[in-house]
Amino acid sequence: MAPLRVGWQQVDTYGNRRPTMADVAARAGVSRALVSIVFRGEAGASSATRERILRVADELGYRPDSAARLLARDHSRTLGVLLTLHQPFDADLAEAVHPEAEKRGYDILLATNAPGRSERKAVEALLSHRCEALILLGPGSGSTYLDELGRRTVTVSVGRRITGAHVDNVHTAEAKGVRQAMDHLLGLGHRRIVHVDGGRDPGSAERRRAYRAAMRRHGLGDEIRVVPGRQTEEAGAAAARSMLAERRLPTAVLASNDRSALGLMMAFARAGLDVPGDVSVVGYDDSHLSHLMPVGLTTVRQDPARLAEHAVRFAVERLEGEGVAPREAVLDPKLVVRASTGLPRDDA
Amino acid sequence: MAPLRVGWQQVDTYGNRRPTMADVAARAGVSRALVSIVFRGEAGASSATRERILRVADELGYRPDSAARLLARDHSRTLGVLLTLHQPFDADLAEAVHPEAEKRGYDILLATNAPGRSERKAVEALLSHRCEALILLGPGSGSTYLDELGRRTVTVSVGRRITGAHVDNVHTAEAKGVRQAMDHLLGLGHRRIVHVDGGRDPGSAERRRAYRAAMRRHGLGDEIRVVPGRQTEEAGAAAARSMLAERRLPTAVLASNDRSALGLMMAFARAGLDVPGDVSVVGYDDSHLSHLMPVGLTTVRQDPARLAEHAVRFAVERLEGEGVAPREAVLDPKLVVRASTGLPRDDA
DNA sequence: CTGGCCAACTAGAGCGCGCTAGTAGCGTGC
DNA sequence: GCACGCTACTAGCGCGCTCTAGTTGGCCAG
Structure with missing residues (x-):
């Protein structure tokens, strides 16, 4: 006799199982595969069926399951971003990375390093979630580790120039x-x-x-x-x-x-x-x-916007182009003169 | 004939497949189930075997795959944290949430709302990654939405008191x-x-x-x-x-x-x-x-540390205790007098 | 010698999806 | 009439793990 699974998964506070593609397919009277096609936005479904499936999905409150998706896909289409929460410039960068990744059809996963939580641990977390590429904002790790990392995974360092490691570099001059x-x-x-x-x-x-x-x-x-x-x-x-x-x-x-x-x-x-x-x-x-x-x-x-743009572009192009080597982007900074500078005081 | 899968998944820059439990099991001469037991830290493996498996895993560079784990587990043991990157106080809170969750054996997933990226979208992302509970730092959404959310999922609002919604509240007085x-x-x-x-x-x-x-x-x-x-x-x-x-x-x-x-x-x-x-x-x-x-x-x-502690505790207790109702924690703030306050100027 | 028990281990279904290979149905050209 | 192509759809394996329900072998009591 087939073993029965007792604990049900992913239930809401009412004890309802959360709907899956199979539920949507059954209710719409189509196959699972077709629902999948529709949710991936691929060709192969008539517009009438497409609409019906989306309507049914909405009725059931169906949302695609990222975990399952990540597991099943050849490519996760997910970029991992490492940042330091307390660095406002990292926040600017991370915020700029988001739309840039979305534009290219990639998802973002965030991980932070903090006092007591090492960068390596954060990176491991990102990798364990199947990030295809890492965008490290001002990474603090040594270039030996980053080189090793960069050979395992497409890796971009933003704001810190890493020499002698197999990573893309994006920074200002x-x-x-x-x-x-x-x-x-x-x-x-x-x-x-x-x-x-x-x-x-x-x-x-x-x-x-x-x-x-x-x-x-x-x-x-x-x-x-x-x-x-x-x-x-x-x-x-x-x-x-x-x-x-x-x-x-x-x-x-x-x-x-x-x-x-x-x-x-x-x-x-x-x-x-x-x-x-x-x-x-x-x-x-x-x-x-x-x-x-x-x-x-x-x-x-x-x-930050231009830095983020280059970082995402480097990562994606290296993921999608075969055997593209790591590159470096050096952006021009610009002096902004305000009031905190003036002539030296007299006694000097 | 069985259809063959062409694209292989999760390859590093050398084209090597990343090792799975099956690889570790084969190399260690045990079953996959036993490797699983060891990596989950459960009883049922002799200490000799345990050590051997861990050694082999290390040799192969094996890391558990979160996506697969999330998919297979009854409970994801993952908390989703929503924050605003540009709020330093959110950074303080998020940083404090981390160790608190770890202490209880929970993982953390971060999502941010930013101008142009709505809170709902961030929440959906967290849910799609199978977060069991949501810790929202200063959520901006209306209580109608939060109520709906709170009935689907265990939800804690930190720093903003939500009235009339089925969510835990943690804030200062x-x-x-x-x-x-x-x-x-x-x-x-x-x-x-x-x-x-x-x-x-x-x-x-x-x-x-x-x-x-x-x-x-x-x-x-x-x-x-x-x-x-x-x-x-x-x-x-x-x-x-x-x-x-x-x-x-x-x-x-x-x-x-x-x-x-x-x-x-x-x-x-x-x-x-x-x-x-x-x-x-x-x-x-x-x-x-x-x-x-x-x-x-x-x-x-x-x-922030105490706020985070209460938030995590509320979430976890509500996940693990059956039918625990949402609660509220109100922490005492404390005035810190420094130099920016003094006697009113004379003319007033 | 038999039976029972426990620790150590294994078999294998299934989580929710993606994806390849396939089929059915319908014009279209000659 | 048939081959052909095209659109719309389906079957079903497998991603890497967890977890229930086993099996095996060693040891001890009766």
Whole structure:
């Protein structure tokens, strides 16, 4: 005798089984396959039948089951996105990825890394859900792991350039952005320009390097000063406090991103310093806060929509084109001058 | 003759099929069922076999397939979380939900609503992935829809109190928080206190009501003034500008949340006003920026960890306990006094 | 020696879909 | 008249797992 399955699955609070394709097919008087055709939007059903099936499905409250779909399909048509919830720029990116993926007929699955929840774990979760490609927003993992990952799965790194790994890269030309910012500061007459570093956060290494290069190019190698930090308001504020404590206030600060710049400005304000009267501040990202700040923040704009567009395109083209090699897209950033930068103070 | 499946599924960039339980079983010389038992951590395998299976799985790089698992299981043990990426408080909550769910053996699936991507769509996505319960962070949908949803699926609303719908509610005692804030302001001698509203954003209605009640209770019914807004920095700044334009500056402003308060403070600063010298500002949430602000923000603290804990507990208990009715948890907020509030200016 | 019990393990249906191979029915051209 | 093509539809396997209902073998009591 056939074994009977006792526990029924997927019941609502009334104990009703949730309807499946078979239910719709039975009620519409057609085969399951035809319902499948209709729901996939494929050719092969007359418009009359199509409408009837959709009507019946609606009556029953039928919704396709992603789990079953994922399992049965040759291609899951799902992109996994890894982000850090607390990075507003990641939110901008993730939001831009959505419509871009939809346009190409792909679904999105989100996973987050947070303190206590490692990036690897989040990636494993995405892969276990059959994501065909991964879009990693500012991944923190080492390039060895990412290389391994990139060979298993189509992988795109956004906002952090991964060298020597089998992954697509999409990022802005950090060096170019920093150079614009530095030229702007140097043009105003600043010499004692400090860089508040972003530590291991995405883009930081490139920005730091570009700062150093710009200083040297202008014969200011001796003035190079990098204050350690991270891409958070807290770190920016801490950096400001440490500069104040050391009584070595520069005339200008180039922050690793807007959040750090925001922290800097807040701490300077607390100390009674005027921006840009006493010290100029430049950020990076052009987050939505930059133009709201009491003193509008001069910053380097990155365009999340275009970054997202390239990321999705790279992923999809590599999934669909046979044997396409990983590529790199480098977008041009643009300096946005607002009120947080001005002439150096007199005593300097 | 049996039809042959041509397209193989889930291949890596080398064209290798990803290993399944059957592969592990074959290599370890056991049945698939036993591998399943081991990976589910159930009793019924000797520790020697257990270790061997895990070793073989590791050698092959086997990872369980969530899609298949979801499909086969009686209970998916998956909670769907809906959030707004751009709300930092949602990020705090979502981050706190994760470990709480894990502790109870549940998985998390994230979905976001964004401009252009409706909440319903996000919810449908979660349901299609077989989430057993939904944890909605500040849901924006109407109670009719949420009621319908709550009867189909175990649903918890966090941060927004939904009345008359079959859902669990977890939120702070908004009235109590606002009352504390108002008592603080009134105690300082403020009378002309304006509320900058959060519009339809979560918690706004309760906060607005509590503001009105507090004003009336102190015989200040005539002074009640609600400036429309939203829970964003932009809206706060706009509200500040409109107050300045009307030349009717209150002595204190109670904002709907910290983001709005931040916008207010920035706009006031731009206008050359001193906080709290010219105007006091109170926020809501106690986001991590509150204590970094140039002038520390007086605000009402909500504890995201405790909110998350209750939300997960409600969901899980209702899933596992038969016929448990939806409940409500109301957590006590706490006023945190910092530097953004002080005595009313003299002319008032 | 027999029977019973338990721990360790296996067989195989089925979750809800996608997809290939097939069929039925109906013009259409010669 | 028949071959042909085309549209509209169906049959049924298999995706990788879970889970019920077994089976097997070893050990011990009677």
